[in-house]
Amino acid sequence: MEGKKEHFFKRYEILFFLLLFGIVFFGVTKRWDLYEKPARRIVYELQAFLGVEGTTSGNEESWTGKWPQNSDAQGKDVGEQEDDPLNGPGGDPEDPLGDGTGEGIGGDGVNGQGAEGQGTDGQSVTEVLWQTVDESYFDDALFIGDSRIVGLRDYGNLQEHATFYAYEGLNIFRILTAKYVEVPGQMKKISVEEALGQRQFGKIYLMTGINELDIGTTQRFAETYGEVISRIRELQPNAKIIIQSIMLVTQKRAEKGDFVTNRGIMERNQALQTLADGVTVFYLDVNEAVTDESGGMNPTYTTDGIHLKAKYVPLWTDFLKTHALP
Amino acid sequence: MEFSSLTFLLYFIPIFFLIYLITPRSLKNVTLITGSYLFYLQGEWKYAWLLPLSIVINFLLGKFLDSTGEAMEGVKKKRKDRLYLLAVIGNLAVLCHFKLWMTGLPLGLSFYTFQVLSYLVDVHAGEIPAEQSLIRFVTYLGMFPKLVSGPITPYASLRDALRERRIDAERFTDGIKTFILGLALKTLLADRIGILWAEVGKTGYESVTWRYAWLGALGYSLMLYFNFYGYSLMAVGLGRMTGFELPENFHLPYLARSVRDFYRRWHITMGHWFRKYVYFQLGGNRLGEGRTIMNLLAVWLLTGFWHGVSANFFLWGVFLWLCIVLERLFDRMRFVKKLKVLPHLWLWFVIPISWMLFAIPDIHELQAYLLRMFGVGDPINGNPMDYLICLKRHWIALLLGMVCCTGIVEVVFEKWNKKLWMSVLLAGLFWLCVWKILAAGSNPFLYLNF
Numbered sequence: 001m002e003g004k005k006e007h008f009f010k011r012y013e014i015l016f017f018l019l020l021f022g023i024v025f026f027g028v029t030k031r032w033d034l035y036e037k038p039a040r041r042i043v044y045e046l047q048a049f050l051g052v053e054g055t056t057s058g059n060e061e062s063w064t065g066k067w068p069q070n071s072d073a074q075g076k077d078v079g080e081q082e083d084d085p086l087n088g089p090g091g092d093p094e095d096p097l098g099d100g101t102g103e104g105i106g107g108d109g110v111n112g113q114g115a116e117g118q119g120t121d122g123q124s125v126t127e128v129l130w131q132t133v134d135e136s137y138f139d140d141a142l143f144i145g146d147s148r149i150v151g152l153r154d155y156g157n158l159q160e161h162a163t164f165y166a167y168e169g170l171n172i173f174r175i176l177t178a179k180y181v182e183v184p185g186q187m188k189k190i191s192v193e194e195a196l197g198q199r200q201f202g203k204i205y206l207m208t209g210i211n212e213l214d215i216g217t218t219q220r221f222a223e224t225y226g227e228v229i230s231r232i233r234e235l236q237p238n239a240k241i242i243i244q245s246i247m248l249v250t251q252k253r254a255e256k257g258d259f260v261t262n263r264g265i266m267e268r269n270q271a272l273q274t275l276a277d278g279v280t281v282f283y284l285d286v287n288e289a290v291t292d293e294s295g296g297m298n299p300t301y302t303t304d305g306i307h308l309k310a311k312y313v314p315l316w317t318d319f320l321k322t323h324a325l326p
Numbered sequence: 327m328e329f330s331s332l333t334f335l336l337y338f339i340p341i342f343f344l345i346y347l348i349t350p351r352s353l354k355n356v357t358l359i360t361g362s363y364l365f366y367l368q369g370e371w372k373y374a375w376l377l378p379l380s381i382v383i384n385f386l387l388g389k390f391l392d393s394t395g396e397a398m399e400g401v402k403k404k405r406k407d408r409l410y411l412l413a414v415i416g417n418l419a420v421l422c423h424f425k426l427w428m429t430g431l432p433l434g435l436s437f438y439t440f441q442v443l444s445y446l447v448d449v450h451a452g453e454i455p456a457e458q459s460l461i462r463f464v465t466y467l468g469m470f471p472k473l474v475s476g477p478i479t480p481y482a483s484l485r486d487a488l489r490e491r492r493i494d495a496e497r498f499t500d501g502i503k504t505f506i507l508g509l510a511l512k513t514l515l516a517d518r519i520g521i522l523w524a525e526v527g528k529t530g531y532e533s534v535t536w537r538y539a540w541l542g543a544l545g546y547s548l549m550l551y552f553n554f555y556g557y558s559l560m561a562v563g564l565g566r567m568t569g570f571e572l573p574e575n576f577h578l579p580y581l582a583r584s585v586r587d588f589y590r591r592w593h594i595t596m597g598h599w600f601r602k603y604v605y606f607q608l609g610g611n612r613l614g615e616g617r618t619i620m621n622l623l624a625v626w627l628l629t630g631f632w633h634g635v636s637a638n639f640f641l642w643g644v645f646l647w648l649c650i651v652l653e654r655l656f657d658r659m660r661f662v663k664k665l666k667v668l669p670h671l672w673l674w675f676v677i678p679i680s681w682m683l684f685a686i687p688d689i690h691e692l693q694a695y696l697l698r699m700f701g702v703g704d705p706i707n708g709n710p711m712d713y714l715i716c717l718k719r720h721w722i723a724l725l726l727g728m729v730c731c732t733g734i735v736e737v738v739f740e741k742w743n744k745k746l747w748m749s750v751l752l753a754g755l756f757w758l759c760v761w762k763i764l765a766a767g768s769n770p771f772l773y774l775n776f
Contacts, residue, residue: 014503017753309533311533313707
């Protein structure tokens with residue numbers, strides 16, 4: 001008996017392990033919805049077919065003719081998601097910045113220079129008189145951001161001047177805590193938070209926002225962005241922080257049908273503008289440098305519709321050089 | 327629906343095989359056809375009628391052309407020959423119509439046409455009797471394991487299994503294991519190495535240094551191999567699970583010592599097809615060196631055409647033909663036979679170049695890339711350190727890819743196939759793949775987190 005049982009298990013052990021690991025997989029990733037949704041759909045359609053009054057209402061919204069393909073990203077939760085996706089920019093009358101910023105403005109880190117900032121209290125978008133400078137301006141500049149910033153690092157011809165903390169797939173929720181900053185002479189990498197505690201910068205340029213277009217709402221994105229700025233401000237009381245607009249993608253890429261849309265980017269860019277105070281935090285719309293009349297990124301500048309080709313990254317550098325803070 | 331899609335892995339496979347395994351033996355073909363058609367509909371909607379129609383017509387043609395068993399008289403034979411010619415031309419015309427004048431080929435049509443042609447030719451030649459059952463014929467051509475991208479399987483090799491096949495635990499679980507191995511090669515290796523190639527594209531071909539250009543070519547060569555090899559293994563695995571033994575499509579191609587050798591190991595079933603139905607039909611190598619070389623040219627031009635109607639595939643075919651002609655010249659020199667390392671270096675030099683011809687459809691872009699590979703001119707706003715950045719990011723993937731080209735994976739897989747730890751490993755790999763696909767599908771930018 002014993003021998004026969006073993007034999008049976010032995011024969012089908014691969015199936016057994018597939019099932020076991022599958023349960024572990026779904027338990028850990030909490031993606032039961034991959035099976036739950038189609039099952040519910042079948043129940044729903046059966047009910048509809050049989051003419052039974054559906055008890056599970058509210059499920060009909062996404063039942064398209066096809067099988068659920070990627071199940072998209074709905075199951076992915078980064079923190080709690082707001083229920084109101086349309087509560088966009090400007091919907092929040094209060095300054096979304098935390099207390100940290102207030103302290104930063106009050107501090108003497110401003111040096112009087114940008115203090116005559118045109119921004120009055122409560123008015124968030126401010127005019128800045130941009131200056132034209134040469135590369136040495138970036139000697140005390142730090143760029144933090146996603147794959148676009150990686151492109152700037154590798155092909156922006158600023159390697160000898162600016163510092164870059166960038167990595168592909170970065171998003172605002174991980175920007176300070178993910179360990180991607182290299183330490184010279186060491187194998188291990190540290191987080192931006194740690195790195196900012198070690199060295200002071202004069203200007204800190206940020207750009208992130210495309211990878212997290214499908215995470216949370218615009219409001220939550222802007223809030224998190226504000227929290228990040230506050231934290232940077234604490235660590236770098238003398239630095240000016242420049243929020244670079246999320247770079248738009250080509251119209252063609254935007255129409256591909258996934259979460260990357262220019263509408264989404266513009267909505268979040270608008271929200272980002274409200275974070276600027278014109279004194280220590282500035283908003284810089286780099287899209288002026290890379291978009292064309294289509295409203296999106298100029299298709300000749302890019303292969304994948306998202307990233308600038310090496311040949312055209314200098315457009316961005318030049319834009320930064322002509323849009324320096326006074 | 328791709329084999330490496332969640333729909334296939336999480337829904338199609340479990341549901342289909344559950345039904346398939348409990349189906350009585352006499353109805354298994356029907357279940358397989360139904361499942362295959364549902365599978366096909368997921369990928370091809372617009373021309374979903376074309377394949378069934380074509381299969382039925384070719385089934386009737388096959389029956390009519392059948393020349394086994396009866397002696398032929400003059401008139402009847404003539405009529406059959408004429409019909410045969412019409413059948414071949416008709417099938418080719420459908421393929422050419424879509425290749426030349428339409429954007430987008432109906433799913434699987436290239437592979438389907440080659441199998442149908444091989445069937446008609448063999449039936450007409452009296453090599454095999456025509457299939458008498460429409461169900462079996464549809465199963466042969468339409469079974470989902472090989473429907474979309476091969477392997478191109480001769481009817482004769484499946485003939486018995488179409489009638490009667492045993493699916494026992496051993497074969498079935500072995501099929502699962504083979505499938506997972508293929509899935510892992512595709513998802514964990516090919517897709518990961520593919521990032522390198524995508525990055526070269528992002529940078530723009532005109533801006534890469536020659537070192538980076540060669541790294542890109544290496545990356546593409548590995549990606550293409552693991553993509554197609556992985557796919558073929560999955561097909562073989564699925565074939566085994568359904569009770570069929572599909573032919574091997576790859577045999578360690580990058581260990582070859584010449585381009586000719588390479589194409590005896592790369593996409594083997596297609597090589598066989600061209601050899602049997604084009605090269606030998608034209609006389610092969612029996613009509614003198616000059617004719618042989620022209621026959622080879624015909625084969626390579628057609629191979630290029632089969633892959634796609636654009637200038638780069640034409641160049642690809644011609645380039646490989648030139649390499650092969652050159653090799654034939656080398657062969658006349660005695661000392662070449664004694665060389666050990668040089669033939670490999672030659673292969674690793676020309677094959678990546680040929681893959682760039684294969685990969686880049688735009689002629690200007692292609693030219694830019696080849697110029698960069700050979701260091702002609704300067705990269706536009708290039709970064710002289712780009713290859714180091716690339717190596718730093720991808721050296722593990724590249725190294726792993728190259729190691730997997732040596733055949734070590736296959737040896738380990740074969741030798742310890744029945745061990746418990748192999749099952750644990752493969753089951754783990756399966757869910758790792760699912761996790762990867764899930765992560766990449768929901769956010770393609772996150773691909774580097776792995």
